[in-house]
Amino acid sequence: MMSYHVDLDGVGTSCHNLCVLLTGMLGSNGFTGSSQNYSTLLLEEETGRLYVGGRGALYALNTSNISTSASLTLDWNVTPEQKKQYFLCSLQTECYNHIRFLQRYNETHLYVCGTNAFRPLCAYIDTERFNFSSGFEEGRDRCPYDPAKGYTGLLIDGEMFSASQYEFRSSPDIRRNFPFPTLRTEEAPTRWLLEADFVGSVLLKESINSSIGDDDKIYFFFTERSQEQIAYPSQSKVSRVARVCKNDWGGQRTLQRKWTTFLKARMVCSVPEYELHLNILRDVFVLQGRDVQSSVFYGIFGLEWKNIKASAICQYAFSDVRRVFEGPYMEVQDSKWREYTGKVPEPRPGSCITDLHRSQGINSSRDLPDSVLTFARRHPLMAKQVHPIGLVPLMFKRSVNYVKIAVHKELALDGNLYTVLFLGTDDGWLHRAVSVDGEMHIIEELQIFAKPQPIESMVISTVQRSIYIGSHSGLIQVPMSTCQRYTSCYDCVFARDPFCGWDGRVCVEISSRAQRANLTQDISRGVRGCKEKSGNVIHRRRAVMLGDDVLLQCELRSNLATPRWTLNGKELQGYGLNSGYRVGTDGLLIIGARTQQGGSYRCFAVENGVSVLVYLYTVKIHTDPYLPTEPTQPLPSPPAPLPPGPNFQTFRHMEAIYISLVAVLGGLCLVLTVVLLYVSFCTRRTNQSRKFSHQNLHVLGASDRKRSSNLELKTISSHCNGRQGRFLQIIPDEDQISPAKTPPPAPPLPNPPPLPNMDYANGLSATLPSVLRKMNGNSYVLLRQADPEGMSPLYHSFTEELNRILEKRKHTQLDMHPDESSI
Incomplete structure (x- = not known):
């Protein structure tokens, strides 16, 4: 079993790192426009642009330095007349246009959607001129009406997939918005989603080099109210991963305009030693490998009780997720969810179209038998749970609420690839940690924003070696590592930072040196290589x-x-x-x-x-x-002593009188x-x-x-x-x-x-x-x-x-x- 980092009493137990306040930040750049809530980021390394969606505005920034004056601004505000048209604006303070969706549509245009004062709109943006290229489109089925609602979306080959609560009285669901026909999740007789709060999604191209002609799959991550019986009655919510096939077109008669491949399973992230179960999924990051089987994803989990701060980082393999989706189903029996033990129809419900299906004359989901679709409609939940790699969290932290995560692989001097986690907190800090032999080692903590506020967005640029962090008040560009902060060989090597090495005089970033023979680094132990003590x-x-x-x-x-x-x-x-x-x-x-x-x-x-x-x-x-101490400068020589004489004797008598008077007065004062x-x-x-x-x-x-x-x-x-x-x-x-x-x-x-x-x-x-x-x-x-x-x-x-x-x-x-x- 893999070891992990546990911090229950708030005292770090596995770290040699720096606590860097905002005033000590090195190499960082900041951007603050006329808007607020910089919550949507789109990084394009090829063009060197970072597109930012805020409240009532969009920006195109230079990735090398987001502070430069070459940034472009596109205003998209809600007019006072539009606010008056919607009755909720008289009751709410969020009657603005919050940008929730911003992705590349084609080589020349972006596609963007905003809440537009509870009446969502979408539009195309010409990236060369950075302006709207046409009129606005209805965004009610593509963007949430409320900026506080959980949301995730993908634009794949001209098709838009999204998940959220789109209307005031509707239930959250997963949709394909265009092209026609649109698809969504089922609500009856079995509700597929129950008060779901979405945090992320990813496309995994399983069709590439597939020996069975498999389809690409889209995975959605969310927290929802529990439907099945769980062992922890004090918890009402569970974390989920759901899957649909990209080329799902719905059924011919059953499940018309509904997903035929929707499946979901519960994700577990627990600290067994303390019987602590973290059930709220806050954010995910997918690290894609050479193929789907080697891809992993990292999730931030928290507790359902908001008055307790705690966070766990769990790592999952998509190969384990796939095995769960190929396992037994759950079904409702006597108003309770139980594992289904009956016969499963063929072809397997919820599976994508493969070469085997095509050989049977089933070329799309519309060709599936009604018996398969009826079973899929009533059995969306899998019986097995998705457990993290090693069955324990990578890291558990008390008194910290992590809300955003980004992951990077860095090649160290020893030839090994080390996983580096960038973790954003709910009070404006960034923690950088490295996984060493299965244990998380926190390298550094940076105060990103002076005023405590949640980190709302985060993206890594491997070209610029930077990480871009957005919040309510602004956007910050921070180097992935600042090796010059380590001022001695002891600090540089003991930090166990994969980015940094000691060259005999200063701590330098390894990637900046072509000749690395004279560099010292010890990630595994953090003690070897320094001559001085x-x-x-x-x-x-x-x-x-x-x-x-x-x-x-x-x-x-x-x-x-x-x-x-x-x-x-x-x-x-x-x-x-x-x-x-x-x-x-x-x-x-x-x-x-x-x-x-x-x-x-x-x-x-x-x-x-x-x-x-x-x-x-x-x-x-x-x-x-x-008592005088040793002076810093020579003092003048004292005068020679006077010989005893009549004047000197008189002085001594006067001195005795004065001392007597002082003694009497002192006695009275003492009383x-x-x-x-x-x-x-x-x-x-x-x-x-x-x-x-x-x-x-x-x-x-x-x-x-x-x-x-x-x-x-x-x-x-x-x-x-x-x-x-x-x-x-x-x-x-x-x-x-x-x-x-x-x-x-x-x-x-x-x-x-x-x-x-x-x-x-x-x-x-x-x-x-x-x-x-x-x-x-x-x-x-x-x-x-x-x-x-x-x-x-x-x-x-x-x-x-x-x-x-x-x-x-x-x-x-x-x-x-x-x-x-x-x-």
């Missing part, structure tokens, strides 16, 4: 006050990697409170810094047995906050302070106690110093991978800095000289990590409040330990107004 090492210096807590950040780029820390060349062992250290997913916390904890800290990323240095810290522990603190403490005891949570952590400083820090760790919203997350941010306590309670200014103190080339880090300062746990392959997931069940053990152990430390120390706090140097 370090990536891009980040150097930092930290100056820490004695007794402070400080976090040394070490964010690992790979979820497969684990951190390893050393101090002065010796590996740190036994992280915990007693050891003075606590390790987290993205850093090392030094607890109550002591003198012996100063030195050189190194953080290594350990992956697949390889240890790579990524962070280097030089930490100095200072016992006096005002007054104690009284004020006692009153304030009694008052606060009556108020509601503040709660410690991930949103507010009140830091009351270190217990072993007289100075204190009254700080608050507060979460601020952010997005990574399109998910709402929380950063930890340190802010002063609001009670201490409110205008009504402004603390008295402290007496001026001499400023110590700045530390040379150091990030001064007293207490838990700006060295806090931006994230504390990761998910979805390479991306980093922030501290989230809405998903406590999906948090990793490292997240709980690290943050809860930090909470306990701070809670323990707050009771020893004395100084309610910290001086600036302790913050």
Whole structure:
């Protein structure tokens, strides 16, 4: 049984990749016209054009760069008078012309259909002039009236095949729209389709090199309400694949103008280990091989419950689909669907016309006997189910809704063809994953759109090495791979990207090099070929006050990697409170810094047995906050000491008097302070106690110093991978800095000289990590409040330990107004 990638808790388990925000996109181009909803794409590699259908407009873009000004625009809007003619426009907000069908008709024209404010129209477009070449045609039987309805369509040899719900009160069905005679699915006595929601279709030319004279077949993919009894009563829908023959002309008497070859079967995509069954088909991509038997298709499956995010990618072989359609039928017995065990008439119902049929005098579907057509009419459903290759998904992801998929085969340095999946999410991200020995390895996650929105269309150009992605707000052209993002041999090889190889200096795209002998790549293991044992090492210096807590950040780029820390060349062992250290997913916390904890800290990323240095810290522990440090420039020589004399003795007497006065005043201030603190403490005891949570952590400083820090760790919203997350941010306590309670200014103190080339880090300062746990392959997931069940053990152990430390120390706090140097 083939292994697969399962991610139930939101933490990626099989990926070394990059989480790239929109601001870090390389080599991308964007296009935004006057319309919205760029949901229909037609790529023509030969002409170098990408045709785009939006809301009320069509565009012809240059495939090499969709941002160029050479793009052509054809407006096709709905006039206010047309909106007034249809009563639904007074109730709906989608009274526009959404382009739903856009395909090549012949060498000179395209054929296009739009919803036209719930009254669909179709037209021909002259590609040379890019304008309408004739009047508009009625599109009611060719295009859905509603832009939200599932739809798929094909234009094959001048014949149009489509599947959708075409009218407000009609049922969804599969049709051949022209030429005459038109065909559609049957509704009585057995309903062939029940609330079907179509997502895709494909033509497989089985007639090519056929030894039996077989016909070409068209496959449709959809989700519908279940008709048969299933083992999961909580689910009301099932995923289907249906098939019709291209040269089906309907029956002579039975099934007139109806399909005689319609068959459908259920597709299964389940995670057996967790007894999880994903029954909603969201999108499909067909990867055609040299023949039909080697062709496969990939489906994105989700759960029926919309409040749960989950996605699975299942791969199917068309040879398995064909075997199911050649198997037993289902029929209705006592109002229930059961497997049919009786005699099947000849020729087999639902089969296409072959040489065997022709030898029997059956040259088309109109020559089929009525007994065969009657059986086909009552037995559209197959008894066997279509199972994925390996019987398990290629990949399962929790907390992610994939909505679009595209697949590409890439030849790597080892001579193997690797399958690369491009997966679009419902919040505007693109995940790129590669299948390695049956396991999915996520390489990269890209934020395509700044505003979260579903990816509505996606197409790959192998000539331009680009992928074009459309959504509600615009269209983006992204390179299939950006190898220059990998800045070290470690990153380039560990990424296991089939597109990329290390040439000794930089990471390059393999296809761009004619000579590849000096390139390094390791897709199968991702560890071999790098001579150095370090990536891009980040150097930092930290100056820490004695007794402070400080976090040394070490964010690992790979979820497969684990951190390893050393101090002065010796590996740190036994992280915990007693050891003075606590390790987290993205850093090392030094607890109550002591003198012996100063030195050189190194953080290594350990992956697949390889240890790579990524962070280097030089930490100095200072016992006096005002003790001068080594200056960066020579200081002027101090004046020579004065000899003792009468003036000097007088100065010493005056100094003693001043010190006595200061001591007396300080004592009075201390008494007054104690009284004020006692009153304030009694008052606060009556108020509601503040709660410690991930949103507010009140830091009351270190217990072993007289100075204190009254700080608050507060979460601020952010997005990574399109998910709402929380950063930890340190802010002063609001009670201490409110205008009504402004603390008295402290007496001026001499400023110590700045530390040379150091990030001064007293207490838990700006060295806090931006994230504390990761998910979805390479991306980093922030501290989230809405998903406590999906948090990793490292997240709980690290943050809860930090909470306990701070809670323990707050009771020893004395100084309610910290001086600036302790913050």
